[in-house]
Amino acid sequence: MSDNKLLGPDEAEFAKPLFVPIKRRSFFMYAGATAGATALLLAGCDDDDDDTDTPSGTVSLGSGDVGVLNYAYALEQLEAAFYAQVIATPYTGITTEERTALTAIARHEAIHRDFFKAAITAAAPTQIIGGLTPDFSKVTFTDRNSVLMTAKTFEDLGVAAYNGAGSLIKTNDYLLIAGKIVSVEARHAAYIRDLLSNGSFADSTVVNAQGLDQALTVSQVLAAAQPFIKDKINGDNVGK
Amino acid sequence: MNLFQIIREIEKVDPEIMDRLTHRRSALTALGDISKKMALAAAPIAIGSAFNKAMGQQTLNSVNDVLNYALLLEYLEEDFYAQALAAPTLAANLSAGSPALGAIQTIKAHETAHVALLKGALGANANPRPSSFNFGTAFATYASFLTFAQAFEDTGVRAYKGQATKIKDAGNPNNLLTIALQIHSVEARHASHVRYMRRAAPAGSIAQYGWVTNAEANGAPAAVYGAGNPAATFPAESNLVQGGLTLTSVGGNTYTAAEVSEAFDEGLDNTTVVAIARSAATF
Known part of the structure; x- marks a missing residue:
């Protein structure tokens, strides 16, 4: 990818906010162990995940456009599993409006996940990755701040991932579909951010002085997402 | 809204649009001022159908x-x-x-x-x-x-x-x-x-x-959320089909039309x- 100039010196800054909440919440790793374990059990029921595992236990996303589609499918699986758990075990003090909105977001992410699964199955049935096993052990699902900070991380990461992957896509139909999804992720991101702090929908941690949202490389995104996924993901050939 | 300005704009990419509106235009010309205002109230319908034919192209070439x-x-x-x-x-x-x-x-x-x-x-x-x-x-x-x-x-x-x-x-x-x-x-x-x-x-x-x-x-x-042209490429925001898949029923799950439409912007x-x-x- 030739977007190094865009990311350039800010790369470290971009990556930082994605990790800060995790560290800050490490305290909750223990407090939230029960909720986390529940999440894992539920998520584990999803699908078998060993059909495309390499012998070493690593899930390869593959190459070319299929790699990009698997990359998106992996991220949507993560988001869908997260919001499903948020809705199954709502945080303390959730308002009616928040529950309605988060339920809508959960449905959107589930639709994205199911869409990619069906689309990849149709286009490249032998190359689709299996169901991933999320790791939400660092999330305290009873705690509003923990849930919304994680949601913010996922939504901002999703936006940055699609923005960065657009130029890797070779097929116009896929590019247009990625564009149709990324703006919805951005709408989610703005809403979640406003719930955390009204007016932070597009603050300087995600939109730079040129008025540009983040665009991250596959490796940057996977590094940020990996702590939330038990399977080791390899995206080295995505788009190539 | 300034209908005539829109027509002028469309004429740049579709010189024939006025032909399709001709009967409307001659009607306007023939009528007096008061009638013209009344006719204008009905004009958006005629404009709307002309739009469907006029906007058949992306016109940006570089x-x-x-x-x-x-x-x-x-x-x-x-x-x-x-x-x-x-x-x-x-x-x-x-x-x-x-x-x-x-x-x-x-x-x-x-x-x-x-x-x-x-x-x-x-x-x-x-x-x-x-x-x-x-x-x-x-x-x-x-x-x-x-x-x-x-x-x-x-x-x-x-x-x-x-x-x-x-x-x-x-x-x-x-x-x-x-x-x-x-x-x-x-x-x-x-x-x-x-x-x-x-x-x-x-x-x-x-x-x-x-x-x-x-x-x-x-x-x-309404046009902000309506179909563009070609509608197959740029459907209305209420679109339910992506990549040939109707997403109200996909992967063994069912979703409402509202949810599917929300999940994709057009x-x-x-x-x-x-x-x-x-x-x-x-x-």
Whole structure:
């Protein structure tokens, strides 16, 4: 990818906010162990995940456009599993409006996940990755701040991932579909951010002085997402 | 909305549009002034059917055309927010230190940055800023201002999305595709927040979220959420089919039409976008 100039010196800054909440919440790793374990059990029921595992236990996303589609499918699986758990075990003090909105977001992410699964199955049935096993052990699902900070991380990461992957896509139909999804992720991101702090929908941690949202490389995104996924993901050939 | 200006604009890409409207035009010519006003009230229906035929094309032929098109939209948005921030009628709602003022200042700053970025990318090829934008009664009330803002932001999202493949097909010079996508998602963040502001508005609260449900306009021009052309590429926001899959039933799960429509935003061709802009502003 030739977007190094865009990311350039800010790369470290971009990556930082994605990790800060995790560290800050490490305290909750223990407090939230029960909720986390529940999440894992539920998520584990999803699908078998060993059909495309390499012998070493690593899930390869593959190459070319299929790699990009698997990359998106992996991220949507993560988001869908997260919001499903948020809705199954709502945080303390959730308002009616928040529950309605988060339920809508959960449905959107589930639709994205199911869409990619069906689309990849149709286009490249032998190359689709299996169901991933999320790791939400660092999330305290009873705690509003923990849930919304994680949601913010996922939504901002999703936006940055699609923005960065657009130029890797070779097929116009896929590019247009990625564009149709990324703006919805951005709408989610703005809403979640406003719930955390009204007016932070597009603050300087995600939109730079040129008025540009983040665009991250596959490796940057996977590094940020990996702590939330038990399977080791390899995206080295995505788009190539 | 200025129908005749729209027709003039469409004539540039579709010289035959007046032929399709001829019976309407001769009717207008033949009628007296009072009758003309009455006829005009019915005109949007005739215009609407003519649009369907007229907007059969994306008309931007080069990356510079795409960038100048984006620049025009950013000029419009920047000016819109600048006028809003200066409007006495909005001062009570956009008061010093208020979240509303902060949000509009943030959005305005981004539009200004987008103008600078696009002008920089175009260099000597940048089109000049139109001499003025007249937004009519947009700033008469806070509710009206937010409705216009939603229309512009949601249209902006659709506009950038509609040009992604154009930039790609031109070879993605200077990785402009990534930059366009980075602007595109910022516009979506704006749209989401403006929708949230309307939901939270003290008067005339709109029961909507940051995403687009079906093709509900909630006071914005219906065309903002309608189909572009070709409709197969640029369907209305109520579209349920992606990649040939009808997503109300997929992967063994069922979803409502509202949920599916919300999960995907749709692109729009440049001719439809400019017509929408000219229906909301004179420039």
